[in-house]
Each structure stands twice: as C-alpha cells, then as structure tokens.
Amino acid sequence: MSNQPQVLVPDTRIRILDLAQQLLLSRGFNAFSYQHIAKELAVKPAAIHYHYPTKEDLGVAIIQRQRRRLHKWRGLPRLTDLPAQQQLEAFFEVYLEHLQSEQRVCLFGSLAAEFRTLPEAMQQELRLLTLELTEFLAGVLEAGRVAGTIVFRGQPTAKAAQVLTTLAGALQMARVHDERQFHMIFEQLRLELLPE
Amino acid sequence: MSNQPQVLVPDTRIRILDLAQQLLLSRGFNAFSYQHIAKELAVKPAAIHYHYPTKEDLGVAIIQRQRRRLHKWRGLPRLTDLPAQQQLEAFFEVYLEHLQSEQRVCLFGSLAAEFRTLPEAMQQELRLLTLELTEFLAGVLEAGRVAGTIVFRGQPTAKAAQVLTTLAGALQMARVHDERQFHMIFEQLRLELLPE
DNA sequence: TTGCTTACTTATTACTAAGTAAGTACGTTT
DNA sequence: AAACGTACTTACTTAGTAATAAGTAAGCAA
Numbered sequence: 291m292s293n294q295p296q297v298l299v300p301d302t303r304i305r306i307l308d309l310a311q312q313l314l315l316s317r318g319f320n321a322f323s324y325q326h327i328a329k330e331l332a333v334k335p336a337a338i339h340y341h342y343p344t345k346e347d348l349g350v351a352i353i354q355r356q357r358r359r360l361h362k363w364r365g366l367p368r369l370t371d372l373p374a375q376q377q378l379e380a381f382f383e384v385y386l387e388h389l390q391s392e393q394r395v396c397l398f399g400s401l402a403a404e405f406r407t408l409p410e411a412m413q414q415e416l417r418l419l420t421l422e423l424t425e426f427l428a429g430v431l432e433a434g435r436v437a438g439t440i441v442f443r444g445q446p447t448a449k450a451a452q453v454l455t456t457l458a459g460a461l462q463m464a465r466v467h468d469e470r471q472f473h474m475i476f477e478q479l480r481l482e483l484l485p486e
Numbered sequence: 487m488s489n490q491p492q493v494l495v496p497d498t499r500i501r502i503l504d505l506a507q508q509l510l511l512s513r514g515f516n517a518f519s520y521q522h523i524a525k526e527l528a529v530k531p532a533a534i535h536y537h538y539p540t541k542e543d544l545g546v547a548i549i550q551r552q553r554r555r556l557h558k559w560r561g562l563p564r565l566t567d568l569p570a571q572q573q574l575e576a577f578f579e580v581y582l583e584h585l586q587s588e589q590r591v592c593l594f595g596s597l598a599a600e601f602r603t604l605p606e607a608m609q610q611e612l613r614l615l616t617l618e619l620t621e622f623l624a625g626v627l628e629a630g631r632v633a634g635t636i637v638f639r640g641q642p643t644a645k646a647a648q649v650l651t652t653l654a655g656a657l658q659m660a661r662v663h664d665e666r667q668f669h670m671i672f673e674q675l676r677l678e679l680l681p682e
Numbered sequence: 683t684t685g686c687t688t689a690c691t692t693a694t695t696a697c698t699a700a701g702t703a704a705g706t707a708c709g710t711t712t
Numbered sequence: 713a714a715a716c717g718t719a720c721t722t723a724c725t726t727a728g729t730a731a732t733a734a735g736t737a738a739g740c741a742a
Binding site: 302333334336337340341 | 688689690691692693
C-alpha cells in the first residue's frame with residue numbers, strides 16, 4: 291500500500307485525447323497525424339492505435355467528451371441557480387476562454403469546414419453537439435426575454451443558432467486576424483442582447 | 487481564320503482553378519490533392535504542376551481570383567447605382583447562391599479552420615480578402631443607416647464584421663445540418679437589419 | 683507458477699502526398 | 713526546313729499516411 295498518487299503521470303489514454311483535441315482545434319482533423327501525437331508524447335504511433343484503433347475512434351472520442359462536459363456544465367447548480375442573463379454571461383465566458391487558449395476555435399468551427407471528409411460517426415456526433423448547444427442557449431435566451439433582461443426579436447431557437455454561429459465565426463476571425471476582431475464582434479453581440 | 491470559338495474547351499489552367507476551388511470549398515485545402523484534380527480533368531498530376539508549380543501557388547491563385555471578382559462586382563454600376571438596402575440584398579444574394587451551389591461554404595469559412603497549416607502567402611491573401619469584404623459591407627451598412635433603411639446599433643465596421651462571420655458560420659451550419667438551419671439564421675439577420 | 687491482461691515496441695504493408703527531371707507532340711515563327 | 717515555345721506525359725523520388733501483425737515486459741489473479 292502506497293500513499294503515492296497513482297496518477298503522477300496522467301493516463302496515456304487521456305494525454306492522447308488532450309493532445310489530439312489541441313491538434314484538432316489548432317490544425318484541423320486532416321492536418322494532424324498519429325505521428326504528431328506520438329512524437330510529442332514520446333511513444334510510438336502504434337501505442338495510439340492501441341488506445342484508439344482508428345483515427346475515427348479518436349475523433350469520435352474527442353467530440354463525445356465535449357458533449358459529456360456540456361451535459362455536466364449545463365446541469366451544475368452553480369450555473370442553473372443563476373438568472374438567465376448571468377447564464378448567458380457564463381456561456382460567453384467559455385468562448386472568451388477559447389480565445390485566450392491560443393487555439394482560438396471551437397469544435398464546430400474547426401470541424402465544419404472539412405465536415406464532408408469526416409467519418410460518418412464523427413459527423414453524427416458533431417450534429418448532436420450543435421443541437422444540444424443550440425437547445426441549451428435557446429432556453430437561456432427565452433428565459434431572459436421573459437424576465438426582461440435579454441433583448442432580441444424572433445424565435446429563441448433562431449436567435450440561438452445565430453448567436454452560436456456568430457461566436458464560432460468570431461473565433462475563426464480572431465485566428466485569421468487578431469483578438470481585436472473577436473472583441474469587436476463579441477461586444478456587438480452583447481450590445482444587442484444585453485443593453486443596460 | 488476560323489469563326490469557331492477558340493475556347494470550346496476552356497483553358498486547362500482555368501479548369502484546374504475552377505475545380506480546385508470547388509474541391510477547396512467542399513473538402514478544405516488539406517483534403518484535396520493534385521491527383522483528385524488530375525483524375526477529374528483527365529490529365530496527369532504533373533500537368534497541374536506545370537500550371538501551378540506548388541499547391542501554395544494554386545491556393546493563392548484561388549483567393550486572388552476571388553478578390554479580383556469582389557473588386558469588379560463592387561464597382562459594377564448595376565450595383566453602385568442601387569440604394570444601400572438593395573446593395574445589402576444583393577450581397578445576401580451571393581450567400582444564397584453559395585448555399586444553392588452544393589458547396590455551402592465561402593472561402594473564409596473553408597480556410598479559417600486550417601488557417602495555421604496554410605502557407606504564409608495564402609494567409610496574407612485571405613486576410614486581404616476579409617478586410618476588403620468588411621470594408622465594403624461597412625460602407626453599405628453606414629449608408630443604409632444614414633438613409634434610414636438599415637437598422638443596427640454600434641459601429642458600422644463592428645456590425646459588418648459580425649454580419650460577415652454570421653453568414654460564414656451559417657453556411658457551415660447548413661453543411662453540418664441542412665438548408666433550414668441556414669435560412670433560420672439568415673432570416674434572423676434580415677429581421678434585425680431590414681425591418682419593414 | 684501458470685495464465686492472462688495491460689500497455690506498449692518493432693517492423694512492415696499498402697497507399698497517397700507533393701514535387702521534379704526528362705522527354706514528346708504540335709503548332710507557330712523564321 | 714529548322715528552330716522554338718507551349719502544353720503536356722512518363723517515370724521517378726522523397727516523405728509522409730493509417731493501419732496491422734507479432735512480439736515483449738510488467739503486473740495481477742487463481
């Protein structure tokens with residue numbers, strides 16, 4: 291019996307997933323390889339295949355983990371106890387973190403462009419992720435409008451889809467240009483949704 | 487001297503550029519190869535290298551042509567003679583054509599995701615293209631607000647950047663889901679900018 | 683201690699990528 | 713008729729790609 295933490299070096303399986311996600315976000319799914327991962331983690335490419343037999347498996351695992359994280363986050367009392375406009379602020383905060391993280395793109399923004407080259411299972415997972423995101427955001431927007439703290443015209447679902455694509459697009463803009471472009475778009479969004 | 491049109495079969499150079507753009511838009515820059523183009527055009531890959539020595543040259547040529555088309559379109563009297571809100575409608579029309587064209591993505595939306603894997607010259611061209619687009623759209627929006635036909639809050643440049651990224655994101659959304667998603671976002675945009 | 687599992691490595695297969703050098707067919711110019 | 717330029721093809725190199733098969737070292741379980 292040892293009181294040494296068993297996970298001083300985190301599970302290779304998770305380190306692979308973390309790095310793969312990082313590479314996916316910064317280069318796209320078709321522009322990273324098992325060799326990239328292997329080199330960085332100082333293992334052989336075959337070791338990656340051991341944990342994720344095919345690249346499709348790896349891609350699906352990345353999206354599924356993000357979906358699990360969303361489900362968990364969405365249900366956190368720390369979040370659900372907040373009024374709608376603060377839930378919206380918290381949601382925006384996630385995108386600001388994406389911006390800071392030097393990857394500057396979300397899963398949707400990263401995978402949508404090469405969508406047609408993705409394995410079917412990844413396409414399906416990505417569809418689910420965006421549906422769940424839209425559904426969540428639409429709920430927040432609707433509650434905020436009822437409470438009089440969030441302002442918009444039209445259907446909550448339509449507005450949610452618009453806000454989501456704008457945020458994804460704004461992160462892409464930040465990558466092509468710089469942070470200032472993102473903040474410009476971001477503040478425009480806030481100005482319209484949350485006027486004091 | 488023949489009165490037969492010299493370009494019954496269009497220049498291979500142009501056919502390559504057309505097909506490469508189509509492939510770029512539908513699969514992304516890293517997911518198409520000279521072999522794809524060669525097979526489709528029934529020539530050898532080396533023939534593509536003859537016209538575009540490197541893939542970077544080919545990519546740059548695609549973006550530059552799009553910039554030239556924008557410059558030309560922007561200056562057309564048929565467009566410049568219109569009032570601002572109809573210029574905006576004409577601009578929207580271009581994105582609706584993108585949607586119909588079965589590629590369902592614009593150059594920005596296609597290249598932003600894998601931006602960091604692109605050759606420097608392509609990055610520079612893409613920056614120029616988006617700057618020119620934003621500048622044009624900001625002008626239209628400002629004129630429309632002055633004329634009282636286009637409605638928005640904040641700076642024209644900020645609003646233009648927001649509209650542009652929303653349109654790009656909406657096309658990506660259409661690819662991941664379907665046309666209905668695009669129209670939802672698109673109508674939301676029109677509802678806000680052009681209320682009757 | 684035997685058997686089995688986990689987590690790999692080594693070595694290889696089959697394929698695709700971009701790019702190049704040398705040659706050729708053909709129409710135009712001189 | 714000779715020379716030249718254009719637009720290719722043929723044949724190749726170099727470097728990567730995902731994936732698999734076979735082997736191994738360490739640990740646990742009966």
